[in-house]
Amino acid sequence: xxxxxxxxxxxxxxxxxxxxxxxxxxxxxxxxxxxxxxxxxxxxxxxxxxxxxxxxxxxxxxxxxxxxxxxxxxxxxxxxxxxxxxxxxxxxxxxxxxxxxxxxxxxxxxxxxxxxxxxxxxxxxxxxxxxxxxxxxxxxxxxxxxxxxxxxxxxxxxx
Numbered sequence: 455x456x457x458x459x460x461x462x463x464x465x466x467x468x469x470x471x472x473x474x475x476x477x478x479x480x481x482x483x484x485x486x487x488x489x490x491x492x493x494x495x496x497x498x499x500x501x502x503x504x505x506x507x508x509x510x511x512x513x514x515x516x517x518x519x520x521x522x523x524x525x526x527x528x529x530x531x532x533x534x535x536x537x538x539x540x541x542x543x544x545x546x547x548x549x550x551x552x553x554x555x556x557x558x559x560x561x562x563x564x565x566x567x568x569x570x571x572x573x574x575x576x577x578x579x580x581x582x583x584x585x586x587x588x589x590x591x592x593x594x595x596x597x598x599x600x601x602x603x604x605x606x607x608x609x610x611x612x613x
Contacts, residue, residue, distance in 0.1 A: 505531040511552035512536040513543030540564035574600030
């Protein structure tokens with residue numbers, strides 16, 4: 455696909471940001487890769503410990519995951535918006551132009567792969583997929599649809 459970015463590790467997506475305006479070419483801000491881990495139930499999330507100046511869109515139907523990720527990202531300076539459905543997430547992505555999207559593929563109204571494909575049709579924002587699905591074929595399929603990285607739930611701090 456023309457203009458497609460190469461897949462990146464999730465910690466790189468969370469620690470490097472393309473700043474607006476998107477039409478101006480500026481060097482990418484790289485932040486230290488120091489991380490901290492938060493547990494939500496049996497799941498663990500890795501977040502950067504350095505300050506972020508980014509708008510992050512979290513699309514996940516589980517309120518406790520949205521809340522935990524939002525609190526950690528906001529503590530580090532990120533602005534966070536969230537959506538509980540794919541339709542709401544697509545609408546927010548179009549109106550807010552986030553710097554990073556964290557996308558769960560198990561959404562109540564539409565499959566996350568549909569959200570990923572539709573978003574990729576008009577945006578090159580980095581998309582990190584979170585899923586409880588562990589199959590390699592599923593991971594490859596989502597990366598082929600345009601996701602930049604794929605993390606299975608629960609995931610460890612090394613990921």
